[in-house]
Amino acid sequence: MEHKTDFVIETRGLTKEFLGFIAVNDVNLKVRRHTIHAIIGPNGAGKSTCFNLITKFLTPTHGEILFNGNDITRHSPSQIAREGVVRSFQISAVFPHMTVLENVRIGLQRRLGTSFHFWKSDSTLDILNDRVLDALEQVGLAEFAQEEAVNLPYGRKRALEIATTLAINPEVMLLDEPTQGMGHEDVERVTELIKKVSAGRTVIMVEHNMNVVSNIADTISVLQRGQMIAEGNYQTVSSNPQVMEAYMGSADAELQGH
Structure with a gap:
């Protein structure tokens, strides 16, 4: 049976609106303790906005963010950093x-x-x-x-x-596009590094490189147009028709890790 403290970070109905544009729409995220949780999606899916909400660099329009079961929605970035x-x-x-x-x-x-x-x-x-x-x-x-x-x-x-x-x-380490702009060798090194430093802590990462995600993420949340369209391990999300459609064409190949 799951307890609320099995999840180190949880969002409930997380929504962010910018001048009538809904960047993140009713996202319910559950990040299990001591796992690597990746947030992926095509460009403009709301990944960065979601990340900025969790790290408190943006304030949600609606919804709540919980850390170890406690509401941190109104906490400042420095407050949550002190909390871990x-x-x-x-x-x-x-x-x-x-x-x-x-x-x-x-x-x-x-x-x-x-x-x-x-x-x-x-x-x-x-x-x-x-x-x-x-x-x-x-x-x-x-x-x-x-x-x-x-x-x-x-x-x-x-x-x-x-x-x-x-x-x-930190108890929770948040990484924003950790392999962006890297050559193959550096990507491999940093991927191994993330795997190593994740021992005994929780990692949430926004990542575009599907090879990285398929190698190290325990759970993957897929966003499209601000909404979560799939969640699960790599095998589950990569075979999801809605996810394949979201990536389309050449990006479909990227989703398969080629």
């Missing part, structure tokens, strides 16, 4: 001339916010270094700790972004 729901950002341009270690440390310091306001000087931040180095180790960047972020290849910049999120040790 953390979104990763493309940080490659944030501190390009600081080292990889410094980037993660600043990200950690910023996300932890006021609880660390008593640390005045840079040297006192050394207390965070163990946590930072552990995160870098997990994503395979330990050897690049003293490298300036600007010098990292693109795929490793995305690994740095994941390390920054990981350092905060």
Whole structure:
């Protein structure tokens, strides 16, 4: 029997309207604890809007968002980050001339916010270094700790972004198009990385690459025109006629992972 706490994130009737345009329409999402849950769909399906609602960068027009059974609909992004729901950002341009270690440390310091306001000087931040180095180790960047972020290849910049999120040790990690713009080798590396860091936590990801989704997602929610049209494992959604129709033509091949 399912309990409400089996689901770490749940949305009920989630709806977002922009000047009469309904971008997300009555979406009921249930994200099971300690799984990788992917949100997919063709362009304009409402994936990013849905993601921005869950991470509280947008406020829903209607509906509720629950985290561990508690209503977080009106919470701010910083509130939910403190509670354990953390979104990763493309940080490659944030501190390009600081080292990889410094980037993660600043990200950690910023996300932890006021609880660390008593640390005045840079040297006192050394207390965070163990946590930072552990995160870098997990994503395979330990050897690049003293490298300036600007010098990292693109795929490793995305690994740095994941390390920054990981350092905060979130209960729920949200990844927005983690393999976007990557070559095949980087895609494989980052896919393996997501699989690795998902151990013991929940990952929600918006992703366009169906190979990635088919390899690592436990559950896939498919959106089209703001509505959820299918949900289940890859085999279930990829054989769904409505999903195949939504992707159509050449994108149909993409859905099959070619």
